[in-house]
Amino acid sequence: MVETIPLDPSAYKEWLDKMRAIYDRLLRRAGKIEEESDEDDEEWHYRDFTADDVDVEEVEIKDTRVLPDTMTVYVYEIDLDDEVFWVNGMPLFRLDCMPTAEVFLEVLSKDHYGHFATKVSMPSEHAYRIAAPAQPPSEQDLSSYESLQGSTNVGTDIHELLGVAKQPSPADRVRIRLYEIIAGLSMSSFQFVSRLLASQIAPSAPSTIPPFITATAKFMVFRAFLPMAFHPDIALSSEKWIEELERGRRGEGERMLWLRPDVCFSAGFYLEHDEHLRAAVGRMVREIHRASKNKKNGVVYGIICSLFHCVIVRVQLDSGSGGSFQHTPALQFLPFRFAESPSTPGITALLRLASKYDDLLSETVLSKSPFKSKPGASQVPASTYIDRLPAKPVARIAAFIPNLMTLLAFASLNPTTAAQANHELSFPFIGDHHLLQASDPDNGDRALARGKFVAMDARGRTRTVRVQGMGPDDTMYDTKQRFGSECYSVFTYTPNPRRAAFVLQAEPSLY
Structure with a gap:
């Protein structure tokens, strides 16, 4: 079928029109799109074709992109909408400039996450095109940016902008490394990457951000602000929490999600284009001022x-x-x-910003744990002997508690224990493993979606553990059968968490 695609531009245009017409007709027969009102025009489209051109009985119409599974090893897709040739859910070539069979086999390769890609040596004329913005950005958004341009500083050093130390703390290093594994786990999913790349191909207006980008960016950014406590008794689901935050928030500011009283999020697109970046910043600044009109002074951070x-x-x-x-x-x-390397400046900047709110870790985890306050219960804990201890001994006690649930029980005693538990909760927990230090990857190991950490187990023993995960591509396996019972959900990016859950597991390393 690929060999029937003409290389001559005029012949290609005629072929493309005819192929689109054939499949539009099949979609109308299946009731997927409405019939055309102009019968003469339809007859003109199909006059050169008969029922033998496409056997309707052999055509199966699906609503989503077909991807490989246990029964299908290869899926080749001729995309007549965006004029792209796909292999196993990955866009590879321009449909109007397909390579020869020899070049096809020579340049076909895989990226570092195992997905089909083309080699750098491929002639650029065969590469599929990334769509440019369909429309210029909003003049109102650009005006919002320009109105304060005299007092802006673009490209400010991230440490100065955030007011944080140049060097990350030990807890920051561990959390950044674990978040890099979560990002790598997402990139290892061909379902995730397929949808990510598809968002770049179809042009969209600046005000119409692809829903997949909006939903996934929201989950991933909010995940950075949640304590990294992965445990079956802790309900830190980013989706449920976002639903709670968004409930009842409608109107002019609905494009922004407030992660904290002074931190907001908004999805963006085409940020690599300068005028679209400025428009996105201008819109966010305008809406921050609108939402903070009763706040006379202070700093508000925004993430696009x-x-x-x-x-x-x-x-x-x-x-x-x-x-x-x-x-x-x-x-x-x-x-x-x-x-x-799994490291990116965006992930580092996001996690450094989130670390500014470490004093809320105990409060956040306790609110989603068995130790949360019961409705109607007194908010003042009963007095204990620990109330008489200074902060330093309380912090030392917290440092010797290796088990997450015991640490939370300790944190729930009074405000002092809760405050001192914040430091321990700044280091991630995965089940019974308290991650204390990120280990360097082995020589020659990129470790894009896995990593090793020095950790303390529930009995207080220090050991090296390996952290890895699985995503929606692995749903052919039963999660518990493949990883055992000690695997914990990270977040999902579709409404069906059973099929789209990303999970993490920590287990003692054999090396």
Whole structure:
């Protein structure tokens, strides 16, 4: 079928029109699209074709892209809408400039996550095209940016913008490394990457961000602000929490999600284009001022994320001068498909911003644990002997508690124990393993979706553990059968969590 695609531009255009007409007709027969009202025009489209051109009995119409599974090893797709040739859910070639069979086999390769891709040596004329923005950005959004341009500082050093130390703390290093594994786990899923790349191919208006980008960016950004406590008795589901935050929030500010009283999120797209980046920042700054009109002074942070890039915005509220803002450039967020390292500036910036709110860790985890306050119960804990201890001994006690549930029981005693437990909760828990230090990857090991950590188990023993995970591509296996019972959900990116759950597992390393 590929050999029937003409190489001559005029012949290709005629072929494309005819092929689109044939399949439109099949869709109308199946009731997927409405019949055309102009019968003469329809007859003109199909006059050169008979029923033998496509055997309707052999055509199966699906509503989603077909991907390989246990019974289908290869799926080849001729995309007549966006004029792209796909292999196993990955876009590879321009349909109007397909390579010869020899070149096809020569350049076909796989990326560092195991998905089909083309080699760098492939002639550029065969590469599929990434769509440019369909429309210019909003003039109102650009005006919002330009109105305060004199007091902005683009490309500010991220540490200065966030007000954090140049060097991350030991807890920051562990959390950044674990988040890199979560990002790598997403990139290892061909379902995830297929939808991610598809969002780049079909042009969209700046105000119409692909729903997949909006939903997934929201989950991934919010995941950074949740404590990294993965445990069967802790209900830290990003989806449920986001639903709670969004419940009842409708109207002008609904494009922004407030993760904290002074931190908001908005999905973005085309952030690599300067004018679209400025428009996205301008829109966020305008809406921050609108939402904070009763707040005379202070700092509000905004995060704009497209999954490909993220931008951190710092808005200084000032009732006297009207305020000012600063923002980073578009920072790479998810790793490239041929990444040698799991680290990206966007992930690091996001996790450093989230770490500014570590004093809320105990409160957050306790609110989703068996130790949360019962409705109607007194908010003042009963007095205990620990109330008489200074903060330092309480912190030492917390450091010797290796089990997450015991630590939470300790944190629930009074405000002092809760405050001192924050430090221990800043280091991730995966089941019975308390991750204390990220180990360097082995020589020659990119470790894009897995990693080793020094951890303490529930009995207080220090050991090296391996952290890995699985995603929706592995649903052919029973999760517990493959990983045992000790695997914990990270987040999902579709409404069906059974098929789209990303889970993590920590187990003692054999090496």
